[in-house]
Amino acid sequence: MSENGQPVLEFRGVNTHYGPVHVLKDVDIEIHAGEIVCLLGGNASGKTTTLKTILGMVTPTSGDIVLDGEIVSGAPTSRIVSAGVSMVPENRRLFKRMTVKENLEIGAYLRDPNDDLDADYERIYELFPRVKERLDQKAGTLSGGEQQMVAVGRALMARPKVLLMDEPSMGLAPVLVQQNFDIIETINEAGTTVFVVEQNAKMALSIADRGYVLMTGRIVLADTAEGLLANPEMRTAYLGEVED
Amino acid sequence: MAIVNAPETAASTQAARPITAVDWRRTVRMGLLGGLGMVFIAAIGMFEELDGRPMIVPILSLGYLTVFWVPFVAGYLAAKEETLEGLAPPQKGLRDPLAGLVAGLMGGLALWLLTAFMNAFEWRDVFLKLSPTLLELLTFGNDLGFAFLALVLGSGLLGMLGGALAVLPESGRRIVVGAIVTTFVVAILEVIFVDIFEGIGLEAVTDLVYDINGGLAWGSAIVVAILGGTLAAVSAGASERSRTRWTAMEPAPRRTASLAAFVIVALLTIFLPIILGGIVNELLANVGLFLLMGLGLNVVVGYAGLLDLGYVAFFAVGAYTTAVLTSPISPTLLGEDGSVVREEGLLTIDFFGWEGWAVLGAVLLVAAIAGIVVGTPVIRMRGDYLAIVTLGFGEIVRILFLSDWLAPVFGGAQGVRQIPSAGVEALDLVDLTITGVDPRSIFYFVAVFVAIAIYVSWRLSKSRIGRAWAAMREDETVAEAMGIDTVRAKLLAFIIGAMLASFGGMVFAVKVGSVFPKSFELLVSIIVLVVVIVGGMGNIAGVIVGALVLIGVLGGPTQPGVLQEFAEFKLLIYGALLVYMMLQRPEGLVPSLSRSRELHHEEMQQDAWLASAIEEDDDEEASI
């Protein structure tokens, strides 16, 4: 999408530490309204930390997170969620002993109590008819695919401008992974900006507009999806292709 | 234990079983357990201690009952078989009483071995309770040979009867159990029944039923047993039916029914105490006291999932605040030389004027501050650490109240005495003079606070913060990612819990009339926790039942319960009950209705779930 104008979400030279351990190193990321941007990286490269930093669950030691032109680093998570960022956590992490409905309600926790949530529920049932059938069931008894739907629904209940997705392909059968990414595209087409963090580079790049590659906490590549798909380095390192 | 959807092929191998085929492994296990239980009960002195209390005159004392229920139950358990779903029900027959007999004989033998051991050796240095009196009881005043016959054959017979119970069809078993249980309950609750019947002016009934020296006369025992059996037969399935009906009810009529139930309970609460005697009122006031603390701890542990083991601290804070403000001899009010200079405390607990409300306000304020003080440092801790640190805080608070340093305010080990009682004197209607010291007015005093606490708990469970707590309890990290301010939510739980406990402290101070550090030991925290766990964590009805059963029946740390005879063994029973509940019914006595509906729902969804679970279900605690 358009590269001009102000990004919705931006990392400006962000560094993050866990105690003395340096995890994110001078990270610069820009996400513009309406885009799907992916962050690719192997295990322990710092992908989840990147998302936690956006949400304010980890405070950057230097650099800034900018949301809609406003510096939000150091702000409490509740403020950032209210400002329109919500997350589908790694492995879905539903509240298993609560019903599906209660999980969705928690997603809307920070919404104005006077808001009418019916439209939001309808939207989710439209995206995931299965969720409607399972409303009173405890989330822990759902299948993996259904749990993913509820997790996405839960995040959507916050009416995010930017939806963060942590490894949506993890632990799902290939059919469901495909389905999942289709849903991400649908959500994006409806106007939500998506920032997806993945190990499965091929899958992520198939839907993304642009991508970044993270390696031990440092951004090593940044390009359009086509550019990354064509990049020879990427092809051997992340896309699992043999050089021809 | 029930296996859902067991393969049907197993049915054929199960059905054809010879009638004498005893499940030896199970029988021997029950026999050994039973023997161990009987020896244990005798050796800790329960048998001897409780022998003085007659149950059925002249044949049975409570002592014999506490020992010899064991072989009966062991016999029943040895013979009983689970009916597995999808399998033919197990065949019943002679093998059942046979298994019971064997288990009973083993139990009796164990007890006889103890007797022989006591006869041969003098071991009282180690086992204090192995007294000559016990030996006398075990041998029935005879020699060892006679004891062998009596104990082994007696237990065997009881075991056989227990086994025979397993042969009976469900309906018959219900009647027998109903008769037995009713008889013993009526016998054991003698004090209560006498108190109640006296209260309603029907002493004649209890005079007739109970022996002059206590215990059921054998004739009335038979009548009571027949009544109990009949009642059991008539009420068969009633609770099951009403439960299903309730679950199936539409929201609107259900609301009406709830309202009706509420009105009935409220009316009973208001009018029963007038009818009931002093003892029952006193018991109920104690139940209410622990209910207050239980409801408060339920907010902290049940709702927010924070295991607070120092909960008694808030109880103490409430009690001491009340004491210091209302006692005329509160240490701060004494003259230079320690003389009493005032006739009244700073304030009185009079809720018809402003002073009572001032005391209440002060108590709540101090409790809230205490909640913040204790809560703030522990709020970032999780699980076990939180439990241990709060445990420490509880002790620190008690030691502070005990200390010489604060003695000028709190009186050290002597504490604060002469706290005036609060009464509901306005209830002089209908020629009832209810004064401050009357247990009835204390009951009303407690009841008002309990009503407030129940209402607050109920509103909280339905509220936004209630939902936040539930989310936090399950997965703190995700809850935080959803924008829930977990620090604030935890602190709020601590503050509300502290306030409810301080209600309890205030009631306690007024009820007892004096406070001193000994009343606020760790044991109180533990007992309150057990009330919550046994009743059903996170569930108001559960906490109420827990308080009624534990505090009402067994008694609190220093408060007597209905079973005053068991006072010495109270903590033992508490412990045993806790272990049993954790193993067999971790959700508590009263799991909430919605929960049971969910469980039911889950079963129905099993197949759908299996069919749709194509992909492996990874889950669990990967870092977010």
Ligand SMILES: Nc1ncnc2c1ncn2[C@@H]1O[C@H](COP(=O)(O)OP(=O)(O)O)[C@@H](O)[C@H]1O
């Ligand atoms: N809470 C934490 N405390 C300390 N180190 C952490 C914590 N969370 C993650 N790390 C470390 O930070 C690095 C990046 O982790 P993470 O962001 O979870 O990687 P990814 O999501 O890419 O697998 C890893 O080396 C990990 O061990």
Ligand SMILES: [Mg+2]
């Ligand atoms: Mg990760």
